[in-house]
Amino acid sequence: xxxxxxxxxxxxxxxxxxxxxxxxxxxxxxxxxxxxxxxxxxxxxxxxxxxxxxxxxxxxxxxxxxxxxxxxxxxxxxxxxxxxxxxxxxxxxxxxxxxxxxxxxxxxxxxxxxxxxxxxxxxxxxxxxxxxxxxxxxxxxxxxxxxxxxxxxxxxxxxxxxxxxxxxxxxxxxxxxxxxxxxxxxxxxxxxxxxxxxxxxxxxxxxxxxxxxxxxxxxxxxxxxxxxxxxxxxxxxxxxxxxxxxxxxxxxxxxxxxxxxxxxxxxxxxxxxxxxxxxxxxxxxxxxxxxxxxxxxxxxxxxxxxxxxxxxxxxxxxxxxxxxxxxxxxxxxxxxxxxxxxxxxxxxxxxxxxxxxxxxxxxxxxxxxxxxxxxxxxxxxxxxxxxxxx
Numbered sequence: 001x002x003x004x005x006x007x008x009x010x011x012x013x014x015x016x017x018x019x020x021x022x023x024x025x026x027x028x029x030x031x032x033x034x035x036x037x038x039x040x041x042x043x044x045x046x047x048x049x050x051x052x053x054x055x056x057x058x059x060x061x062x063x064x065x066x067x068x069x070x071x072x073x074x075x076x077x078x079x080x081x082x083x084x085x086x087x088x089x090x091x092x093x094x095x096x097x098x099x100x101x102x103x104x105x106x107x108x109x110x111x112x113x114x115x116x117x118x119x120x121x122x123x124x125x126x127x128x129x130x131x132x133x134x135x136x137x138x139x140x141x142x143x144x145x146x147x148x149x150x151x152x153x154x155x156x157x158x159x160x161x162x163x164x165x166x167x168x169x170x171x172x173x174x175x176x177x178x179x180x181x182x183x184x185x186x187x188x189x190x191x192x193x194x195x196x197x198x199x200x201x202x203x204x205x206x207x208x209x210x211x212x213x214x215x216x217x218x219x220x221x222x223x224x225x226x227x228x229x230x231x232x233x234x235x236x237x238x239x240x241x242x243x244x245x246x247x248x249x250x251x252x253x254x255x256x257x258x259x260x261x262x263x264x265x266x267x268x269x270x271x272x273x274x275x276x277x278x279x280x281x282x283x284x285x286x287x288x289x290x291x292x293x294x295x296x297x298x299x300x301x302x303x304x305x306x307x308x309x310x311x312x313x314x315x316x317x318x319x320x321x322x323x324x325x326x327x328x329x330x331x332x333x334x335x336x337x338x339x340x341x342x343x344x345x346x347x348x349x350x351x352x353x354x355x356x357x358x359x360x361x362x363x364x365x366x367x368x369x370x371x372x373x374x375x376x377x378x379x380x381x382x383x384x385x386x387x388x389x390x
Contacts, residue, residue, distance in 0.1 A: 024215060034242075052171045053186035059155060059169050060085075061092035061136075067131040069151070070120075072102030072144030073291075076112045076253070077178050080218030081137035081157065083118065084183035087211050091204075097131060099123050101145040105291035111256035112217065113119050115249055116210050138179040140164030140172055157182055177229040180218030184237035194244030211245035217253050221319040262292045269296035269311050270303070274379065278307040278327065279386045281379050287313040287320075293358065294322040308332065308386050314361065321348060325386075335385040343373065 068085045070078040078168045089096040098120045102111055126147025135155040141164035141194040142151035154384040159176040173182060187207050195206040219238055223230045269282040280300055297311040307327035313320055333350030336357045340348040347359025364374025384390045
């Protein structure tokens with residue numbers, strides 16, 4: 001070491017020594033503050049080095065009980081994600097309860113819940129959540145029930161765009177095709193093993209066949225059997241999960257019996273369609289099963305030469321809309337919102353590829369502040385919106 005550096009270091013040591021002798025209390029406080037700072041830096045570095053899976057696991061371990069909340073009318077992706085949180089929470093020593101608002105209607109969703117024997121609690125308002133700590137899965141802002149805006153989740157795990165965040169943990173991957181993919185990665189990052197059967201104990205770090213099968217089908221369902229909206233992560237997650245699934249359970253979920261009305265509504269949607277250019281609209285009339293409408297929209301979009309569709313049907317005093325698009329010129333969520341905006345008590349929205357909405361038939365007929373809109377005119381507005389004229 002050069003002489004000038006040795007001398008400079010000695011002067012610093014002498015100055016510190018003199019300061020400590022003259023102001024021992026201040027010096028002690030400085031030392032304590034420095035130690036606190038260094039400990040804080042070390043903890044921050046350790047936190048940054050932890051994977052999202054480790055951070056979520058630690059968060060769940062800090063709770064005695066936790067509410068896992070799905071979005072309204074949960075699908076297999078949401079249900080399997082909730083099941084994964086439940087498994088992680090149980091292993092971490094927390095007591096989870098799985099909640100959903102709305103209804104589980106689609107035959108695929110009902111089969112998923114029944115075949116996997118899932119225990120969910122349905123809520124109608126925020127006050128029915130018994131736990132103070134809430135985790136949101138497959139959506140990033142609570143919605144669909146009174147008081148939803150008061151929910152402040154500690155964690156959010158999702159793959160949809162949106163501004164919602166968890167107060168302690170957020171993992172929103174909009175480039176992923178399914179939320180279940182994220183949880184499959186969590187289990188793999190934590191080195192959990194795939195169990196041979198469902199006999200794995202809750203305190204073992206194993207993924208039982210119920211969870212593995214659920215997550216795999218959640219991925220398949222949200223990506224149309226790995227053909228739409230996928231990232232490479234979906235294929236990797238499916239490969240990881242495959243050795244732990246129960247093929248019989250998977251087949252029973254994937255091939256449920258179909259309600260007769262659903263088939264009838266699909267047939268009416270195809271038979272009674274109106275087509276302009278590459279766009280189709282179909283009014284299926286009165287229905288009792290609202291979930292038949294989006295299924296009819298999916299079916300109608302399969303017609304050759306059709307790139308965007310809207311199917312509508314009436315249940316009691318409400319007109320339900322469901323739209324699908326595989327046309328890059330047609331953002332279906334924006335289309336439905338544009339035609340509904342001027343009708344009182346109407347609501348609609350969605351994503352580029354799919355959207356939905358509801359309208360009060362009374363308000364469409366002119367009851368209330370609006371002048372009303374005839375069905376023929378409403379269909380014309382839909383065609384104009386899909387063509388980009390609204």
